[in-house]
Amino acid sequence: MAASSLADVIEIVFEGRESVTPVIAGSSTLVAQLAAGAGADVLITANAATMERAVSEGSVHGEPVLIAVNTLVLATPADNPGGVTGLADLGRQGLLIGLCASEVPCGELARRALDEAGIAPSTDTLELNVRALASKLSLGELDAGLVYATDARTPGLATVDAPELSDHFNGYYIASVSAEPRPEVQAVIEDFTVLGSVGAKALYAYGFLGSDRRPVSPVPP
Amino acid sequence: MRALTAARPSGAAAEPGPARPAGQFPAALTVVGFLALGLLALPIVGLLQRAPWSALPAVLGESEVLEALRVSLIVSLVATAACVVLGLPLAFVLARRRLRFGRVVRALVMLPMVLPPVVAGTALLFALGRRGLVGQWLDSWFGVSLPFTTAGAVVAAAFVALPFFVVTVEAALRQAGDDLDEAAATLGAGAWSTLLHVTLPTIRPALAAGTALAWARAVGEFGATLTFAGNFPGRTRTLPLETYLALERNPEAAVAISLVLMAVALAVLVTLRDRWMPR
Numbered sequence: 001m002a003a004s005s006l007a008d009v010i011e012i013v014f015e016g017r018e019s020v021t022p023v024i025a026g027s028s029t030l031v032a033q034l035a036a037g038a039g040a041d042v043l044i045t046a047n048a049a050t051m052e053r054a055v056s057e058g059s060v061h062g063e064p065v066l067i068a069v070n071t072l073v074l075a076t077p078a079d080n081p082g083g084v085t086g087l088a089d090l091g092r093q094g095l096l097i098g099l100c101a102s103e104v105p106c107g108e109l110a111r112r113a114l115d116e117a118g119i120a121p122s123t124d125t126l127e128l129n130v131r132a133l134a135s136k137l138s139l140g141e142l143d144a145g146l147v148y149a150t151d152a153r154t155p156g157l158a159t160v161d162a163p164e165l166s167d168h169f170n171g172y173y174i175a176s177v178s179a180e181p182r183p184e185v186q187a188v189i190e191d192f193t194v195l196g197s198v199g200a201k202a203l204y205a206y207g208f209l210g211s212d213r214r215p216v217s218p219v220p221p
Numbered sequence: 222m223r224a225l226t227a228a229r230p231s232g233a234a235a236e237p238g239p240a241r242p243a244g245q246f247p248a249a250l251t252v253v254g255f256l257a258l259g260l261l262a263l264p265i266v267g268l269l270q271r272a273p274w275s276a277l278p279a280v281l282g283e284s285e286v287l288e289a290l291r292v293s294l295i296v297s298l299v300a301t302a303a304c305v306v307l308g309l310p311l312a313f314v315l316a317r318r319r320l321r322f323g324r325v326v327r328a329l330v331m332l333p334m335v336l337p338p339v340v341a342g343t344a345l346l347f348a349l350g351r352r353g354l355v356g357q358w359l360d361s362w363f364g365v366s367l368p369f370t371t372a373g374a375v376v377a378a379a380f381v382a383l384p385f386f387v388v389t390v391e392a393a394l395r396q397a398g399d400d401l402d403e404a405a406a407t408l409g410a411g412a413w414s415t416l417l418h419v420t421l422p423t424i425r426p427a428l429a430a431g432t433a434l435a436w437a438r439a440v441g442e443f444g445a446t447l448t449f450a451g452n453f454p455g456r457t458r459t460l461p462l463e464t465y466l467a468l469e470r471n472p473e474a475a476v477a478i479s480l481v482l483m484a485v486a487l488a489v490l491v492t493l494r495d496r497w498m499p500r
């Protein structure tokens with residue numbers, strides 16, 4: 001079971017594996033499904049809070065491992081119709097501003113970053129997932145918004161430098177559901193946790209950062 | 222065939238006809254009918270048995286929920302009014318005019334019923350968004366931009382609800398036929414007078430049913446609203462959007478809000494039925 005934002009990465013990792021099938025959904029949905037007794041072997045969440053919930057509910061065993069992080073970027077349509085030059089523009093009246101709703105990880109992260117920067121955004125919409133926000137920006141229906149670095153690669157999007165955002169990131173955590181994982185389940189976990197393995201390479205290819213907040217190295221140093 | 226159906230409204234009173242023979246309704250149909258009722262009722266029962274009754278007052282007192290309820294009522298009622306004002310003429314055109322591509326036009330009218338709502342919302346963005354086909358002119362000529370406004374939420378709800386009204390009313394108009402209208406015209410009634418005093422009263426049950434269906438669709442609208450109008454409290458966040466968000470923070474609250482939504486819908490539909498529909 002893995003968070004929605006990992007869909008592309010999961011596809012690469014699971015290619016050719018028949019004994020294991022991935023389930024992709026929002027992190028909070030996955031944690032709720034596990035708590036309700038869904039049969040699964042591995043859980044990957046898009047932030048620490050949802051993984052902590054799974055741990056406290058006894059849904060996973062062992063210490064969750066941080067496999068990657070995702071940062072926020074200030075994104076605009078390719079032609080930047082609002083003339084956005086920095087994070088402070090999110091507070092400008094008259095611009096159409098989109099953020100993720102604070103109920104989902106990207107929105108919670110955006111709220112923390114804006115609070116710390118002392119910016120009160122003049123928000124026009126609180127999108128329920130980051131991909132919807134990215135697509136509205138790329139269509140030019142919004143002037144600016146905060147999306148994940150991995151979503152900023154959406155065609156039709158441009159990014160504007162916002163150094164205030166670099167201190168804020170969401171961690172992706174992996175954990176085994178059973179106390180003693182089967183060998184093929186252990187192999188999946190190692191795909192993400194061992195440097196230079198297929199999962200680490202895929203994370204790098206899609207723009208995730210490593211747990212040290214540097215690009216995930218494609219080969220072990 | 223035409224004469225037969227057209228004669229129904231007046232014919233029923235004129236000649237009583239043979240009494241309906243009792244006991245010829247196949248028992249199997251009754252069984253399947255009740256199975257269908259179970260299919261409809263079971264999920265509702267599922268919701269009710271998980272309802273946090275004791276937490277209900279607290280959840281419903283939350284300002285977010287009340288705000289979403291207010292937005293929902295405004296959006297759904299204005300959208301329903303738009304469906305009636307725009308849908309009635311359209312139903313007349315479909316039922317009474319000989320259209321060259323009648324079948325195609327009718328299929329077009331029903332399209333929003335089959336479109337996944339998210340696709341409907343995207344289509345609305347392409348048409349009426351700031352950079353949309355028509356939207357770019359609305360924006361540059363009048364400074365009007367529909368996405369992310371309450372008006373945009375109304376447009377989204379009306380778009381998905383309109384077919385329900387049109388299809389219901391058009392069917393009734395066809396069934397009623399135009400013999401009565403012609404008779405009224407022969408007796409000297411003008412076109413508007415015939416419409417108001419003859420045609421509309423004849424199809425009153427269908428008008429009520431169509432309005433109720435359109436309103437019900439508008440009030441439950443989620444995908445098109447979210448895609449076209451976005452989600453902002455007090456402006457575009459309707460009860461279904463609030464429910465979805467509540468599901469992320471606290472599933473119990475989501476169940477409670479769904480209960481409100483169902484109670485409001487039930488109240489409106491029952492009231493409407495008592496007032497407008499013949500029993």
